[in-house]
Amino acid sequence: MGTGIIGLGTYIPESFITGEEIAQQAGIPVEVVEQKMGIIKKPLPGPQDHTCEMGIRATEAALKRADLPPESIDLVIYIGEEHKEYPLWTAGIKLQQEVGAVNAWAFDVALRCGTTIMALKMAKNMMMADPDISTVLLAGGYRNSDFIRYDNPRTRFMYNLGAGGGALLLQKGSDGHQVLSSHIITDGSFSEDVVVVTGGTKYPINEDRLRQGLYQLDVLDPQGMKQRLEEKSMSNFLYCVREALRKSGYTESDIDYAAMIHMKRSAHNYVLAELGVSPERSIYLENYGHIGQMDQIISLVEAEKKGMLHKGDVVVLVSAGIGYAWGATVVQW
DSSP states (O other), rough: OOEEEEEHHHHHHSSSEHHHHHHHHTTTHHIIIISOOSEEEEEOOOOOOOHHHHHHHHHHHHHHHTEEEEGGOOEEEEEOSSSSSSSOOHHHHHHHHHTOOTOOOOEEETTTTTTTHHHHHHHHHHHHOOOTOOOOEEEEEEEEEGOOTTGGGGGGGGGGGGOOOEEEEEEEEEEEEEEEEEEEEEEEGGGTTEEEESSSSOOOOOHHHHTTTTSSSSEESSSHHHHHHHHHHHHHHHHHHHHHHHHHHGGGGGGEEEEEEOOHHHHHHHHHHHTTTGOOOOOOOTTOOOOOOGGHHHHHHHHHHHHHHOOOOEEEEEETTTTTEEEEEEEEO
């Protein structure tokens, strides 16, 4: 019995910052931001665009598109970021309440920007194993742009971080877009390369650490991380895609659409070229930047709007997240 995606939804804040504005704040040429980093503009959160709240708004859009009563949801998995309304809080339970999923139970998961891929695999496995779980909501928000300082060159590869929300509705036995197989790699040698230094048990918040800006994202070993990523990152991207395809009974020549995270333009093009996927079969999110684990959902929604997805298409969702994690999931449209 298969698992189908029966609804997708996104929420994008109204406020944006342009690549030109980022260039001015970072003191680098605008061509570097727009062409190399691939940021024409990206959304930033407004006063009411809190993390879980954006997931709630995306869920409302998904429920409307699926014409599904929220009471029919059996399980809510929060896929948003840990940076949310409160530092210690189960956001999924709040989201469950606000969207009216009164018959569900809820929990939060996290694998940074790989969370959606991981949660799709988890949700499918849970639905197969538990006869009481037939309809699952994956939803959450992302606004890690709050942690970026454009005057810190060590975090330059994260200047693309934006804000928004995403939601997926899954149903067992549905004739919706079929979730096939996934493949995920994690590598702990990167586990402490990118962190927010203060606020945890190692370095509790105090006045001095706040004054030093240690509450924002930083890269503790930039040269070491760069070298290790160059050795592994692109090959891990490709391996995850190929393994997810193999498990699903396909090869890379079968790919009709690739929903990929936002990364620098050359890396995006490299992955597509290695997979034999033409640029016309993917959307480069240059007007969104990187909205974490929402990128794949945003890409699918945009592809639907543009008429790029057709019945029977083999779609690959591709992710990577600091930590470091790489993942891919195959969906038959």
